[in-house]
Amino acid sequence: MDNSPTSLFEGYDEEFKQILGNLKAKLEGDVRTLAGEQRKSLLRTIEGELDEAQEIISQMEVELHPMPASIRGPYSARIASSKADLQKVKKTLKDIQKESQRTDLLGSGTGRRGMGDPSLQDEPYTDDGYDSRSRLLAGTDTLADGSRRLDNAHRIALETEDVGADILRNLHGQRSQLEHTRDTLVVADGNIDRASGTLKKMIWQ
Known part of the structure; x- marks a missing residue:
């Protein structure tokens, strides 16, 4: 078993590329076909995988330090490229999450007015209930994220x-x-x- 820094680096780099490819496939395909709780569940899973990818980059940085200075440059550039790719995926995820929140907000307003209660027909929409639910979901997501x-x-x-x-x-x-x-x-x-x-x-x- 080759435990040299370069060999370990290559192993982490390959694992990172696999995770990044799966993340892109989910964000560009799977997420677009889902809605409601299924979509939220997948987005939470993606968040966990992003954390895992970040941890792998940290391990790549650990393996970079013991390398001879003469070969360190190309490996350092690969880490920088991996970080940039990960940031792009994170931005895509945030955009999708914002889009989902807007969709949920509009859906909640429509549902409230569609209940058939005349007293609610002309009542301005307030999102107090939505905010409470969002805070509860955010707290649950934070706990899940910490566990991951x-x-x-x-x-x-x-x-x-x-x-x-x-x-x-x-x-x-x-x-x-x-x-x-x-x-x-x-x-x-x-x-x-x-x-x-x-x-x-x-x-x-």
Whole structure:
């Protein structure tokens, strides 16, 4: 298993591209075909995936630091490009969310006037109920978002722990090799000393 910074970077970069492609497909296709709670549920799912993509970029930045300065430039440029792509997707999501809120607002007003109650026919529309519901949904979304962030952080911590364990195993193996090499050199040094002594005896004879 190659745990070099460049190899790990490439792995994170590939994962990021897959998530970004799925996000674009959902925003450009799936979201447009849904309405109501189904659309809201998908938008919340997309928010979670955006957080995951952001976490992956953070990991790419972590792997960038130990790279030699001579090769760091292209990888840094790829991170900047990934951040720009992610910002575009975030903007698209915000635009769709605003559009959904306007649609819900208009739908609530129409429903209120369509109840058949004469007392409501000429009553100016107020969105107090809508605001309360929006705040409740926003609070629920915030809790869900926090849970997703914790899950992502936990997953990344586990991955980092695995990488650290692999590095420790490699270091242990390298230490064993160095100790074996040292012992071999000690034996060789002893043999040289004995051979040197034998040669001296032969010379003096």
